[in-house]
Amino acid sequence: MYCTQCEQTSRGEGCYQWGACGKSPELDALQDLLIHSLRGLGQVAIAARDYGIIDRDADRFSCETLFATLTNVNFDPQSFVNYIDRAIALRDGLKQQLQAIAPQATIPEGAATFQPATGLDELIQQGRDLEYEFISKAAIDVDIFSLKLTVLYGLKGIAAYAYHARELSQEDDRVYAFCHEALAALDRNDLTLDDWVDLALKLGEINLRTMELLDAGNTGTYGHPVPTAVPLGPRVGKAILVSGHDLKALEHLLQQTEATGISIYTHGEMLPAHGYPGLKQKYPHLYGHYGTAWQNQTKEFAAFPGPILMTTNCLMPPHESYKNRVYTLGPVGWPDLPHIKNDDFAALIAIAQNLPGFTETGDSRQVMTGFARNAVLSVAGEVVEAVKQGKIRHFFLVGGCDGAKPTRNYYTELVEKVPSDCVVLTLACGKFRFFDKDLGEIGGIPRLMDVGQCNDAYSALQIALGLANAFGVEVNQLPLSMILSWYEQKAVAILLTLLYLGIENIRLGPTLPAFISPNVFGLLSKKYGLKAISTPDEDLAACLELT
Ligand code: FSO
Numbered sequence: 001m002y003c004t005q006c007e008q009t010s011r012g013e014g015c016y017q018w019g020a021c022g023k024s025p026e027l028d029a030l031q032d033l034l035i036h037s038l039r040g041l042g043q044v045a046i047a048a049r050d051y052g053i054i055d056r057d058a059d060r061f062s063c064e065t066l067f068a069t070l071t072n073v074n075f076d077p078q079s080f081v082n083y084i085d086r087a088i089a090l091r092d093g094l095k096q097q098l099q100a101i102a103p104q105a106t107i108p109e110g111a112a113t114f115q116p117a118t119g120l121d122e123l124i125q126q127g128r129d130l131e132y133e134f135i136s137k138a139a140i141d142v143d144i145f146s147l148k149l150t151v152l153y154g155l156k157g158i159a160a161y162a163y164h165a166r167e168l169s170q171e172d173d174r175v176y177a178f179c180h181e182a183l184a185a186l187d188r189n190d191l192t193l194d195d196w197v198d199l200a201l202k203l204g205e206i207n208l209r210t211m212e213l214l215d216a217g218n219t220g221t222y223g224h225p226v227p228t229a230v231p232l233g234p235r236v237g238k239a240i241l242v243s244g245h246d247l248k249a250l251e252h253l254l255q256q257t258e259a260t261g262i263s264i265y266t267h268g269e270m271l272p273a274h275g276y277p278g279l280k281q282k283y284p285h286l287y288g289h290y291g292t293a294w295q296n297q298t299k300e301f302a303a304f305p306g307p308i309l310m311t312t313n314c315l316m317p318p319h320e321s322y323k324n325r326v327y328t329l330g331p332v333g334w335p336d337l338p339h340i341k342n343d344d345f346a347a348l349i350a351i352a353q354n355l356p357g358f359t360e361t362g363d364s365r366q367v368m369t370g371f372a373r374n375a376v377l378s379v380a381g382e383v384v385e386a387v388k389q390g391k392i393r394h395f396f397l398v399g400g401c402d403g404a405k406p407t408r409n410y411y412t413e414l415v416e417k418v419p420s421d422c423v424v425l426t427l428a429c430g431k432f433r434f435f436d437k438d439l440g441e442i443g444g445i446p447r448l449m450d451v452g453q454c455n456d457a458y459s460a461l462q463i464a465l466g467l468a469n470a471f472g473v474e475v476n477q478l479p480l481s482m483i484l485s486w487y488e489q490k491a492v493a494i495l496l497t498l499l500y501l502g503i504e505n506i507r508l509g510p511t512l513p514a515f516i517s518p519n520v521f522g523l524l525s526k527k528y529g530l531k532a533i534s535t536p537d538e539d540l541a542a543c544l545e546l547t
């Protein structure tokens, strides 16, 4: 097995025996075999596109199944066996269409002609062999291999966002075409280092477009988020917990639980759902938030007195104590967990009705969310004025993923030490390190603002661009520092978007990606000033000196 795609990779080098996330070597081989199949599908899709043949099923399938290979999404081997079969069927269907109108069209050998074995053990062996072949290329050029992995992992991030955007009827053929191109490129050995750098930056551009689509889907369907207070303690009664990023799935559940007396609680990345008028105001039983970030789920799910819906990553291997009340959805899977089909939540709702729910209230605290681009930019004038009057000295975007490493306390300490004349914008699950801190206000402007989920990096960028516009400067000239935490592959895509936009001096932690070679990191440091986090004190001092 060889997997380096996430921040918790074993010893910071790579998972070779067993995934630190719980992924088995067999599952890893099947995921790699699926990616090989998708590379072949990508090659055929590109050739077909040259003749005007576009197969939307193949486009959507590629994104959905790439998403399934992202960290902590799908642990069910059978899902991948089915996906591989379907990838080959879609590829061969496209080939037939292509050959019917252009018999002269050339399709490369390799992934595009690959035939999967029959039988699970044989498929796993095929996956292992192909993985070995892929890794053996690392020795030829370590930096190109590093960029290949960067592209592959970033692509998984795009695929996740494209999947969510499509659920909200937002699609762009440019995104799908790029996914096929990037997948097909992974099969090529003739690209130079510069070609791979260009492809990685193009990936950043396409991810920006994909996050824009998702933003349009979320805000177009549910309205622009508004600052909203969210209770952290429960109310007495039956309860369902919803985790992940999928607002559409949450909406379906809210519709099906209306007038049942069941309260719906958000977990992890679902917290910002409370800010959307089309969810919170329309469905008052979307009550509060429960728990913190994904890595605490085994403890938090065990204590939750109702069923749990996992809409996206990050699913951890479920404990026996709550396994019988966790449901998966979409690309998420675990072998023994029930999977929601056709948005029918009846079985999950029945479990909620049969469980006691909360019998007493607890924590009386609230947190605020909903400071997305519309809310923040609507007070851009006041913000600019506060900066001009010296009331606000600096903005810190402290965003990204959370994770289990103790070194992630850096982010808590940093936010605690941010001087009182500075404002913190945050997004994604990394915020759970400090989301409940009361940082107060500066002239009515909150000092801690939750912009939303990781995909709302799009919204944060619009805020930065809006402020730059109001000040008449470039984003890099704003009194703004980006201090990011990464864990999985959506964060890779977002980082490439920031680099594509030319954002400088980003600080990244808690550790640098294992798949980035020293030379590639050196290149990014030189061109963009990308750096690893150091200590909160040193980083704060360095950021504030810039203003
Ligand atoms: Fe966190 Fe997981 Fe949103 Fe990620 S829940 S780690 S970047 O999936 O997607 O922030």
Ligand code: SF4
Pocket: 003, 004, 005, 006, 007, 008, 009, 010, 014, 015, 018, 019, 020, 021, 022, 023, 070, 071, 072
């Ligand atoms: Fe290891 Fe992360 Fe890959 Fe899981 S996803 S096998 S933890 S590198």
